[in-house]
Amino acid sequence: MFARLTGGKVLTDEDLKPILATMKEHLMKKNVAKDIADRVCDGVGKNLVGKKIGGFTSIKSSFQEALGASLTQILTPKTSTDVMQAIRTKLASPLSSTSVRSPYTMAFVGVNGVGKSTNLSKVCFWLIQNRLKVLIAACDTFRSGAVEQLRVHVRNLSMLTNDSPDLNRGSVELYEKGYGKDAAGIAKEAIAYAKENEFDVVLIDTAGRMQDNEPLMKALAKLVAINTPDKIIFVGEALVGNEAVDQLTKFDRALRDFSAAGSGGSIKGRGIDGMLVTKWDTVDDKVGAALSMTYVTGQPILFVGCGQTYTDLKQLRVANVVDALLAD
């Protein structure tokens, strides 16, 4: 019914109303959060009102075209997603003769069970392949088996490196202090250990936590404030629905507010630097969470986790995501 020809007419609110409703519902079916679907479609609609469309173009196809452009714009990273470049730059920066080089540090944060530890291990594999010396800091001192989980990954990854004939390969080691200890302190010790022993990168695994759990969010902010990681990566799953918005808003805000507190406002709190979207392989074309996440933060998706093995880590392909979101 929307496909009728509208021979070079000027679009009005009334013309767009039905298509807006259809497209909002369409995006929600693709697992875009309701609020985001509403805002994106309303934005596209507003831009189209008063525009004249060609004689052979239906309202629907003009809308879809404009929507595609808008989705592309939202999903396209505004800052660099080249993590390797960032690492190399830090490691190559000149030092004064007395100072010791600090490692590049990344903290993986997010709610429970989304895939932080697993994808941290995948990132580690990628770093090792790039000949870097990596230290994993086991800062989930709460969940049963969290330390052993990382130990198994470190063992597997070490075996993969040893099996390789290439002598210039990187390496990995685990820094752990068991359970029940203060995560921020362990991260600090790990970074100091990495500095002494000339590690290139420290990957900090943190315990999963709910975004409304204030004591746990404060503890995470403390870890960030004390250790100022080079990258704070929010790990979220492609399966998440409307919660994507709340999770990201609150993680970002809690990190900023609580990590700035105590500095008397002199230090600006640190928020999330980028996202890692996991379980991409479980949602078919319902990839809307990626849109919700980028819309909320304006930060880039640095990696996509698409399986349970070390090689299942990809870069986001914006065009593919837009196609999936628009596909019937």
Place this chain on the structure above:
Amino acid sequence: MVLADLGRKLNSALSQFSRVSSVDQEALDALLKEICAALLESDVNVKLVSSLRQKVKAKVKAALDTGADKGREGQRKNIVQKAIFDELVHLVDPGVEPYKPRKGYPNVIMAVGLQGNGKTTTCTKLAVHYQKRGFKSCIVCADTFRAGAFDQTRQSATKAKVAYFGSYTETDPVSIAAQGVEKFKKERFDVIIVDTSGRHKQESELFQEMVQISEAVKPDMTVLVLDASIGQAAEAQSRAFKDSADFGAIIVTKMDGHAKGGGAISAVAATKTPIIFLGVGEHLADLDKFAPQPFISKLLGMGDVQGLMEH
């Protein structure tokens, strides 16, 4: 409180409706618009929400058609409110009785679900729950895939003082599951809980493995463990699990967060399977019993709904 947000929205829509002077199509549409928006924001399946809208409309049509009659506005409001209440209950109540473990019999419960949704944690919580009620309970770790899986079970079962079985060296989950269940049956345990690896419908081999474990342990009840934050993928995933594992109950986890569990609720409708517990935290006692009607009344902030139900 669990679901406070959704409850507030539904409640405000209903109380706004209760103040309208005339119950007409316009008032009904406004009410349904708010209710449906609240459900969509809670991740209830998009198709399910539009079907709820249609059903409520159909149910109250006769009452609306009687035309304006001031004396009967109150009654008409009740009809609309009850139709909505019933449809909300219907969302979480498939009308099927879940399996009830009985004493002196080895009740085998198998947990299945997507990766990271809370199976392992919930298995220990369940064991603690039944143990407290006098069932001798234990856990079999049939996850040979996830790094550190057996350590996780070992540590949490030890904390909970529950017997457990697993292996660091055996790589076949079917064999471990069978061994564990046989051992605990011999030892006359009442509740034997089998934990399995996370899996998803896109990998058919993982689903075959689940079917094989199920054939080996012949569970009396299979439970789908589902994360409250899941969005629109819930329907397809839960249907696929139903087809392969024929689970008889759902446990929704992580309800202590902000998530409203609408995706999990959609899984109930898609698979006609009841929710039996809610996971409400990371600690062993964080498990709440679930019943559809009290759940919805609590959600809507209605103390006693019995009155409403008997109309």
